Amino acid sequence: MNDSAYRPAVVAWARALRGMGDGRKQCADVDRRAADHPVRQLIERFGLSALEARLLDLCYAVERSYELGRELRDDGGAGLTVEKARWLLGDDAVDSALAPSRALAVHGLLVVGDGGPLLASSPLRIAPGLAARIDGNTAVEELPGVRRIGPLIDGTVWVERHPPSERAAQLAKEELVPAESTVATVDGCSPREAIGLAVALARRLGRGVLAVDGQVVAGLGAPAALLAAARREADLAGHALLIYRAASLGGAWRAACAPPPAVAVRPSLVVFTDEQGGPEALLVDGLRSIALVLYAKVLPAAVVAPTAEPPKVQKDDSYEQIRELASRDADRALGIVRREPARSSPPPPPPAAPAATAPLAPEPPRAALPPAAAEVAAEAAPDPPAVAAAPAAPRRRSRKAIEHFGPAADAASLPVAAPVVAVEPVVLPKPPVAEARYVELAADAPVEEVARVASTSPNPQQRVELIAKLAGCKTASVVASLRANAQSQNPAVRAAAETVMASMFGERWNATRAVPKPVQPPRSDDKDRGPPGGW
Numbered sequence: 001m002n003d004s005a006y007r008p009a010v011v012a013w014a015r016a017l018r019g020m021g022d023g024r025k026q027c028a029d030v031d032r033r034a035a036d037h038p039v040r041q042l043i044e045r046f047g048l049s050a051l052e053a054r055l056l057d058l059c060y061a062v063e064r065s066y067e068l069g070r071e072l073r074d075d076g077g078a079g080l081t082v083e084k085a086r087w088l089l090g091d092d093a094v095d096s097a098l099a100p101s102r103a104l105a106v107h108g109l110l111v112v113g114d115g116g117p118l119l120a121s122s123p124l125r126i127a128p129g130l131a132a133r134i135d136g137n138t139a140v141e142e143l144p145g146v147r148r149i150g151p152l153i154d155g156t157v158w159v160e161r162h163p164p165s166e167r168a169a170q171l172a173k174e175e176l177v178p179a180e181s182t183v184a185t186v187d188g189c190s191p192r193e194a195i196g197l198a199v200a201l202a203r204r205l206g207r208g209v210l211a212v213d214g215q216v217v218a219g220l221g222a223p224a225a226l227l228a229a230a231r232r233e234a235d236l237a238g239h240a241l242l243i244y245r246a247a248s249l250g251g252a253w254r255a256a257c258a259p260p261p262a263v264a265v266r267p268s269l270v271v272f273t274d275e276q277g278g279p280e281a282l283l284v285d286g287l288r289s290i291a292l293v294l295y296a297k298v299l300p301a302a303v304v305a306p307t308a309e310p311p312k313v314q315k316d317d318s319y320e321q322i323r324e325l326a327s328r329d330a331d332r333a334l335g336i337v338r339r340e341p342a343r344s345s346p347p348p349p350p351p352a353a354p355a356a357t358a359p360l361a362p363e364p365p366r367a368a369l370p371p372a373a374a375e376v377a378a379e380a381a382p383d384p385p386a387v388a389a390a391p392a393a394p395r396r397r398s399r400k401a402i403e404h405f406g407p408a409a410d411a412a413s414l415p416v417a418a419p420v421v422a423v424e425p426v427v428l429p430k431p432p433v434a435e436a437r438y439v440e441l442a443a444d445a446p447v448e449e450v451a452r453v454a455s456t457s458p459n460p461q462q463r464v465e466l467i468a469k470l471a472g473c474k475t476a477s478v479v480a481s482l483r484a485n486a487q488s489q490n491p492a493v494r495a496a497a498e499t500v501m502a503s504m505f506g507e508r509w510n511a512t513r514a515v516p517k518p519v520q521p522p523r524s525d526d527k528d529r530g531p532p533g534g535w
Contacts, residue, residue, distance in 0.1 A: 007064055007135075009033040014061035014068055017088040030057060039134050045236065046103050047262030054089055055097060059110055059126040060134055082112065083120040098124070106258045107235070108228030115224055128222075128229045133236075140233045143226060145216030148239070149195070149209045150202025159203065164196035167294055172200035175292055181267045183257050183287050185246075187442065188295040189273035194244030197273065197294075201240055207266065208239040214253075214274075215245040224255040231256045231270070238265035246272040259287065293442050293449060322455070322484045329483065335515030438462050447473055451481040460490045467496045471503055486510070 013030045034040055039060075043053050062069050062080045073079050086094040097104065098118060104110045109130060113122035129143050140148050164172070168189075176184060189197065191213075198209045212230050217223045227243070234241040246253055253272060260268045268287065273294075436459035441450065447470070454466035467485060470478050485497035501509045 006030075006033040006037045006039065010057050010061045011065040011068060014058055014065070014088075015071075017058075018071065027054075037134075038136060042109070042130075042134070042236075045261050045263050046107050046109065048103055048109075049097070051089070051091060051093055051097050052102070052104055055085060055094065055104065055124075056109060056126075058085060058088065059124060060131060063126045063131045078121065078123060080124045081120065082118065082122050082124055085124055086120075103262075106228075107261060108225070108230075108232035108255070108258075111222065111225045114222070127232070128226055129233065130229070133233075138237070140210060140230070140237075143229055143233070144220060145213040145226070146230050146233075147211050149198045149211055151205075151207045159199055162192075162195045162199050164200040165193060168193055168197040169200045171292060171294060172197060172204050175290070176201060176269065176271065177204045179269065179288075179290060181260060181287050182269055183289045184269070184271045184292060185289070186271060186273040186292045186294050187277050188275065188293050189244065190275045191244050193294060194242065194273045197271070198242045201242065201269075201271075205240060205269075208237065210234050210239050210241050212241065212243045212256075213245060214243050215248045218248045218250070218252070223249060223252040227252060227255040228258065231258055235261050235264065235268065240269040240271070242271045242273065244273045245275075247274040247276055257287065291442055291444055293445060322480050325483055325487055326480065329510075332512045335513070436460070441466075447475060448477045451475075451477040455481040455484050460488075460493050463488075463490075463493045464496045467493070467500055471500045474504060 009029050010033075013027055034057075039056070042048070042056070048056065059080065062072065069079060072084060075084070082095065082098060085098075086092065095118060096102070098110065098112050099105065100118070105112060108127045111125050111127050112118060116122075129140070132139075132142060140146055171186070176182075186194075186197070195211060198211045202209045210230055210233065212227070217226050220226060227249070230243075231241055233239070241256060243249070243253070243256060256270055270287075436457075438459050439453050439457045439462065441453050445453075450466055450469060454463055454470065457463050457466070463485060467482065470482065482497045482501050485493050486501060488494045488497070498510075
C-alpha cells in the first residue's frame with residue numbers, strides 16, 4: 001500500500017463531510033489507506049476508539065490542507081472548533097472524546113483550547129510534532145528545547161562530550177535504573193549535571209533519553225502541550241524522559257506525567273531535575289514517585305533561626321579522619337599500643353637586647369637597715385633597668401670578601417641600638433561566631449545520605465537531630481558516622497553519639513580489653529629429633 005496516498009484520501013474525506021461528496025465512501029477509503037500507514041501504529045499504541053481515530057484524521061487533514069483550513073475559517077472565522085467537529089462527524093460524543101482525561105489529551109495527540117475548560121468554541125488542532133510523525137518524520141529535535149541522547153551501545157561519543165559525575169553515575173545505577181514506571185525528582189542538580197545524568201541513564205538503560213530544557217519550554221506559548229508531545233515521543237520510541245530546570249515550568253510539569261500507554265514498548269521513566277528544588281510529584285495512575293537529592297545545598301544564613309548562644313563552628317570531619325578513628329578503635333580492641341613519634345618543639349625566641357642606660361647610683365647596703373625597713377625599701381624600689389649588652393666584635397673578612405664587600409667596619413662606627421621599651425600585649429575581644437548553617441536534607445532521604453550529613457554538617461544542633469534518627473540502623477556508613485561524632489569536640493554531639501552507640505551495642509561498646517602476650521613454649525633439650533634408633 002502506498003503511504004503517500006493517505007494524505008489526499010483523508011483530505012478528500014474531510015471535505016466530503018462538509019457536503020462536497022459521499023462521506024461514507026470516503027471514510028472506507030481512509031481506512032483502507034491507513035491500514036499500512038504510521039497512523040495505525042498511533043491508534044493501536046494508545047488504544048484509540050473509532051471516534052477518537054476519526055478526530056485525529058480530521059485534525060491532520062486540517063493541518064495539511066490549506067483549502068480545507070480556509071474553508072473552515074470562512075465558516076466561522078476560528079478554524080476547526082469543538083462545535084464544528086461535532087457537526088462534521090455528526091456525533092454528540094465528541095465532547096467526551098476530547099475530555100482532559102481521555103487518550104487524545106492525556107497522551108499529547110490533540111490540543112483543545114489553551115488548557116482551560118472544554119467549550120464548544122474552543123479551537124481544536126493537532127499536537128506539536130504529531131503531523132510530522134504521521135508523515136514519517138520521527139526527528140524529535142524538531143520540538144523546541146528537546147534533544148535526544150544515546151543510546152550509547154555502539155559508541156561513547158556522549159560520554160566523552162558530557163561525562164557524568166561520580167554521584168550522577170551512582171544515582172543512575174542504584175536508584176533510577178532499577179525503578180520501572182517511575183516519576184523521579186532530583187534536587188540540587190544543575191543543567192550540566194542533568195545532561196551528565198541523562199548520559200549515565202542512556203548508558204545504563206541501553207536506550208535513548210529525551211532531555212528537555214524546562215526553561216526553554218516555559219518561555220513558549222503552550223508549555224503543557226510541548227511537554228505532552230515530548231512524553232508522547234518518548235513513549236513511542238521507548239525512551240526515558242528527563243526534564244531539567246523543571247522549577248520554571250510551574251504547574252505545566254503534570255503534562256509529562258501521563259500514565260503509560262495501552263501498549264507500552266518499555267517501562268516509563270520520567271525524571272525532573274532542578275538546581276534548587278524540583279516539583280513535588282503527586283501520585284499518577286500506573287506510576288510511582290521517588291524523591292532524590294544529587295547534592296545537598298546549604299541554606300542561607302537568613303533562613304536559619306538565630307539562637308541565644310551561637311555554637312562554635314567546627315571543622316568538618318573528613319573521611320580520612322573517620323578511617324583513622326576506625327583504625328584506632330580496632331587497635332584498642334586488640335590491645336595494640338602505637339606510640340606517636342615525638343614532636344620537636346620549636347626553638348625558644350632569642351632574648352631581646354637590653355637598652356643602654358645611665359650608670360646607677362650606689363645602693364646602700366641592705367644589712368645596714370633594720371629588717372622591717374629593708375623589706376619596705378625592697379618593695380618600694382623600682383625594678384633596675386636592663387643594661388645594654390656590648391656589641392659583638394665584627395668577624396674578620398677574607399681576602400675574597402674584602403674584594404667584594406670592602407673591609408670590615410670598626411666597632412666604634414657601628415650604630416647604637418635604640419632602647420627597647422617593653423609594651424604589654426593588648427588582648428582584643430574575639431568577635432562572636434556566626435550561626436552555623438543547616439544543610440538541606442529531604443524528608444525521605446536514604447540512610448546513607450543522613451549519615452553523611454550527620455558527619456559533615458557545620459551545625460551541631462542538626463548533627464544531634466540526625467544522630468537521633470540513626471538509632472537502630474547498624475550499617476557501615478551509620479557506624480562510621482557515629483564513631484566520628486563520638487570524638488567530636490562539641491559535648492552535645494559527643495553525648496548524642498555515645499548514647500546511640502550504647503543503645504545499639506551495649507554500655508561497653510567502647511571498652512577495651514587486655515590481650516595477654518603470647519608465651520613461647522620452652523625449648524626442648526632432646527638433641528635426637530629423629531625417630532628412635534635413627535642416625
